[in-house]
Amino acid sequence: MSVLVVGTTALDSINTPKAKNPRLLGGSASHAAVAASFFSPVKLVGVVGDDFPSRYVKLYQSRGIDLTGLERVKGGQTFHWHGEYEVNMNNRRTLNTVLGVIENWSPKLPGAYETTPYVLLANIAPAIQHTVLDQMSRPKFVIADTMDLWLNVALDDLLRLLKRVDCLVLNDGEARQLTEDDNVVSALARIHKLGPRYVIIKKGEHGSLLSGPEGLFVAPAYPLKKVVDPTGAGDSFVGGLLGYLAAQKGGSPAKHLRRAMIHGAVVASFCCEGFGLSHTLRAKRPDIARRVRELEKLARF
């Protein structure tokens, strides 16, 4: 079954001490859509300006991603993030952000999108996530991702959203901030009370946690000897997760969530191995299957 992905479609310029990587394809929706496209057909909802390179449109198309919902604003500028890494590659800082066409965007869904069964509200303003959900007709499973920015500037919108989604994905720092609870395990119970039946906490290299009616799941990350650029890893994780979920036949989504997280973790591992989408795009289904088998061996006891 197909997956609708809404989020940012951006240009990322990433400087390192050794190289400049100008205007890479980035944004939460780009990473999530490409990750989901390994497993399921994807319908993209996003907005770009005139400056959005046609090679990136072709790249989406090469993954079979439906672009009916990708708005192009005449005279507009694509959302652009400019950042740099320090020497040790662990600290990233933002040099400049241009919101461009995303600033006043209110997505209008193509009619054919409205009945998409799996919905990924990738990281973007909660108001936009609401607008998309308002136009959907009884989706089977809705996942929302978010970030600390929205906890700071759009908490009310986010809290209303939590009542409307099946699963919230956030990182451990965000879980602490949202619940004012330093313990991530007890924070999970507090987040369930805010609405979502499933909560997934991303912990980067330390893996992820799933909490739901069936209890807890502790998922490992794929251990990488070298991390080149973690930008988009969280989006790849959740995109791979929902793409895998949508491809499963039989049983409720809950039945497949654990293996979906493992597949998301593996797609995220490829994302971390190169700048932007370079290594995610290089990976093939057998590469993913191989790392999933490796994780099975790594975690067995």
Add this chain to the structure above:
Amino acid sequence: MSVLVVGTTALDSINTPKAKNPRLLGGSASHAAVAASFFSPVKLVGVVGDDFPSRYVKLYQSRGIDLTGLERVKGGQTFHWHGEYEVNMNNRRTLNTVLGVIENWSPKLPGAYETTPYVLLANIAPAIQHTVLDQMSRPKFVIADTMDLWLNVALDDLLRLLKRVDCLVLNDGEARQLTEDDNVVSALARIHKLGPRYVIIKKGEHGSLLSGPEGLFVAPAYPLKKVVDPTGAGDSFVGGLLGYLAAQKGGSPAKHLRRAMIHGAVVASFCCEGFGLSHTLRAKRPDIARRVRELEKLARF
């Protein structure tokens, strides 16, 4: 089979915003020996002063711990650590440390200890770990634990020790410091080159990693809703690990290392739930077995 444990036998005074916990039984050897005693007979090597309460001697004895190797120094003061927690219980700071009898200690092993097959060099000065190993006769499996202090003040001793042990246990920060490598996965390969066939990296609430000839193992931590006092959790982990290993029949230690780490993680989880050894001592074998089964369910995919 039995386990020899050498390390600090200390008194810990721990203040919190709500309570003072003066002169609890603490130290790396105390936590490790009690943890190991769930599974195997333990021989303790340590040193205390006149001020060491007889109730703590009885406590060791109640766990069947052999105290022939516990030196009592007349007129001496027991190693005493005094620390306090901040309001959120996440930050601990040292108020005072009295080395006492540990300062000039050179352990002399009782004859009956020399052939103990499993040896745990719990956290203490590497010179003391060497002295114990010098007196051992061909042990089956030797694990050394350490801490950042020894990387700073006794690196040469520690590097010599790494050539003499089967397994080194350290936390992720220490692994980074030892190898000057920010990536924990690639740091493992560097540590193997320094000597040990097995390396275990402790990551607290994020679990642990084992690296050895059979590849990597990613072990989960037991998820706790409330952490009261993590002091001694690392010692409990490694003590439980080696105690479990020594109790297994058939095959090389390597065959049982993964499940040994899971058992260590479970003992450490009890340790974190109370001050000092209070909750470790309350746990029974069925409690440990129950949490091991829970971890099996939590990690399955």
